[in-house]
Amino acid sequence: MDRQQFFGAFFRAVGKEAFELIEGTAVEQSLDRFVESVEPARAQQSWERPPGAIKEAEFLQTCTGCDQCMQACPVNVIMIDNMERRDPIIYPEKDPCIHCDGYPCIAVCPTGALQLNTLSDSLAGVP
Numbered sequence: 001m002d003r004q005q006f007f008g009a010f011f012r013a014v015g016k017e018a019f020e021l022i023e024g025t026a027v028e029q030s031l032d033r034f035v036e037s038v039e040p041a042r043a044q045q046s047w048e049r050p051p052g053a054i055k056e057a058e059f060l061q062t063c064t065g066c067d068q069c070m071q072a073c074p075v076n077v078i079m080i081d082n083m084e085r086r087d088p089i090i091y092p093e094k095d096p097c098i099h100c101d102g103y104p105c106i107a108v109c110p111t112g113a114l115q116l117n118t119l120s121d122s123l124a125g126v127p
Contacts, residue, residue, distance in 0.1 A: 002064070047089040050078050051097055052106040052119035063087060063113035069105040078105060 050069050053059050065086025070078040077095040078088045090097050106114040 045091050046093065047081070047091050050088050050090060050105050050114055051099060051103055052109075052114040052116055054113060054115060054118050059113050060087070062111050064111055066110060068108040068110065069114060072104040072108040074100055074104065 049056070049059060050073075054062065065080075067080065067086060067088075069088050070080060075095075075098055077090050077097055079091065080086050081089045103116065103119065106116055106119065109115075
């Protein structure tokens with residue numbers, strides 16, 4: 001079992017028991033109202049992958065959700081959107097990437113989902 005599978009199973013198990021404890025309470029109703037208010041706004045926000053991301057279909061197959069790019073980001077703009085898959089994203093309108101010297105997020109990527117050559121192509125306007 002890899003890290004992604006472990007955390008996915010862990011959060012599914014813990015989450016199920018936690019929700020059973022609050023089911024039918026005022027806490028559950030508050031959480032439901034919060035999710036309903038946040039989801040539409042979140043869906044409207046545009047997001048992008050961290051710098052140097054390879055093409056999307058390839059990225060989804062290559063990225064293991066190790067969180068190293070997020071941890072390496074000195075300005076903390078790389079977020080995890082889907083907690084089960086752990087795909088990294090950036091919301092540029094809220095917290096834009098500042099393209100740090102040396103691109104630490106790319107440097108720590110162990111799988112090649114983020115690559116310097118992809119970054120230089122995108123900065124040059126190559127599709």
